[in-house]
Amino acid sequence: MKFYSEVALEKAMTIQEVIxxxxxxxxxxxxxxxxxxxxxxxxxxxxxxxxxDGFHALFDGRRGKASPRRVPIELVEEVQRLYQEEYFDFNVKHFHEKLTEEHGMEVSYTWTKCLLQKSGLVAKDKTRKKHRKRRARRPLSGMLLHIDGSEHQWFQDGKYYDLIVILDDATSEIYYARLEESESTRTVMTGLRHVVETKGIFCQLYTDRASHFFLTPKAGEPVDKQTLTQVGRAMRDLGVLLIPAYSPQARGRSERSFRTWQGRLPQELRIRNITTLKEANEFLDSQYIGEFNSRFTVGAKGEGTAFLPVFRNDLDRVFSIQSERTVNRDNTVRFKNLHLQIEKQDWRASLEGSKVIVYEHQDESISIGLGAHEVGRFSKNGEPVKKPKAKAAAVGKKVNSPTYHNQQTGHIMC
Structure with missing residues (x-):
């Protein structure tokens, strides 16, 4: 005797009534x-x-019969086992990629998602999110870059670390990603310098309103664009326009990227038994960033690039932390409980009373500059060191003189 659901029975009765x-x-x-x-x-x-055949002929004849396209029960059990034992903290998309790429299982993403949800291994998304309009991407790479940090438990030790990422608005390509103890002026400067040295000078940088990017006089109010932070000063020196975001939604492109990072990177680190920042950053540089870009990068709408070649040889100064000081009578500079002794210069007998800039470089060395002159270089402990040899005067090929100049960014193409 066959049993039918209430819905199927009601449907058959309706068909019978009409017939x-x-x-x-x-x-x-x-x-x-x-x-x-x-x-x-x-x-x-x-x-x-x-x-x-009467009333029973009005029911769907396929009911109760196995589909010829049904996945074998052995494969179903193997997928469930893999998720429970090896990939328990993976999201469905990431898990499906592992099934197809590493285990050779030819199953669809939708089937995988339905199986995990019906098995109670992943929850269904029941939230309805607020409707928002997507901001159009910039047409060329290098026009607008996003930089942001994400605090998360990237390892299985319960500790929180910051992942600093720089990505392109036009393509979503990741130019820099690094795990740090915390996001700071120094760690941000390191990432920005890497992009400038490897890609060139970009036009605009979109950031949150963290204190190393902007000074906010009062919480909730607009930032003070006249008072520059160290990062703001470095971007000004390069002609890059710094743009503040006033909500997480405004940084939607970087926020969505971080959700992807948080849903994938901890699991990739776990299955490789990576537990230290050094090992994790080596993995990011050697493998993960390339794989991430190959999977998620999109093509730019326009041809060419807005990146400009670097023609200056003072990036070591640009990406340093700068402080103004006055030279004492004995030609020393007081800086962070250090007495930095300036040696006699060939072009001037004494620098007493001069306003100088103390540069804290990324290698933790310290130098003192007066205009274009470097009048002293020291270790982080204040011990004098020899001046490094001058670097090449330019990076990249020479370009023609600009036909016009953008007052906001100093770039030709922006």
């Missing part, structure tokens, strides 16, 4: 097809089946 009305001449068969929402041809099939 009986048509048989009685109360409605035409064309009207019957319109009432049922079926084609006239299908209604004729139902009529013939009902006349031949």
């Amino acid at each position: 009986l009305r048509a048989y009685a001449g109360k409605i035409s068969w064309i009207e019957a097809s319109e009432i049922l929402g079926y084609s006239p041809r299908h209604v004729r099939r139902l009529k013939d089946r009902y006349k031949r």
Whole structure:
């Protein structure tokens, strides 16, 4: 004896009622097809089946039969086992990629998601999110870069670290990613210098309103664009326009990227037994960033690039932390409990009373500059060191003189 669901039974009774009305001449068969929402041809099939086999012929004949396309139960159990034992903290998309790429299973993403949800291994998303309009991407790479930090438990030790990422608005390509103890002026400067040295000078930089990017006089109010932070000063020196975001939604492109990072990187580190920042950063540089870009980078709408070649040889100064000091009578500079002794210069007998800039470089060395002159270089402990040899004067090929100059960014193409 067959058992039918209440919905199936109600549907069959409705079809029977319409067919009986048509048989009685109360409605035409064309009207019957319109009432049922079926084609006239299908209604004729139902009529013939009902006349031949009765009421039970109106039920779906496929009910209770296994689909010829059904996935074998052994494969279902293997997918469930893999998720529970090896990939328990992976999101569905990431897990499906592992199934197809590393285990050779030819199953669809939708099937995988439905299986995990029905098995209670992943939860269904029941939240309805607020409708927002997507901001159009910039047409060329190098026009707008995003930089942001994400605090998360990247390892399995319960500790929080910051992942600093720089990505391109036009393509979502990751130019820099590094795990640090914390996001700071120094760690941000390191990332920005890497991009400038490897890609060139970009036009604009989109950031949050963290204190190393902007000074906010009062919480909730606009930033003070006149008072520059160290990062703000470095970007000004390079002609890059710094743009503050006033909500997480405004940084949607970087926020979405971080959700992807948080849903994938901890799991990749776990299955490789990577537990230290050094090992993690080596993995990012040697493998993960390339794989991430190959999977998520999109093509720019325009041809070419807005990156400009670097023609200056003072990036070591640009990406340093700078402080102004006054030279004492004994030609020393007081800086962070250090007495930095300036040696006699060939072009001037004494620098007493001069306003100088103390540069804290990324290698932790310290130098003192007066205009274009470097008048002293020291270790982080204040011990004098020899001046490094001058670097090449330019990076990249020479370009023609600009036909016009953008006052906001100093770039030709922006």
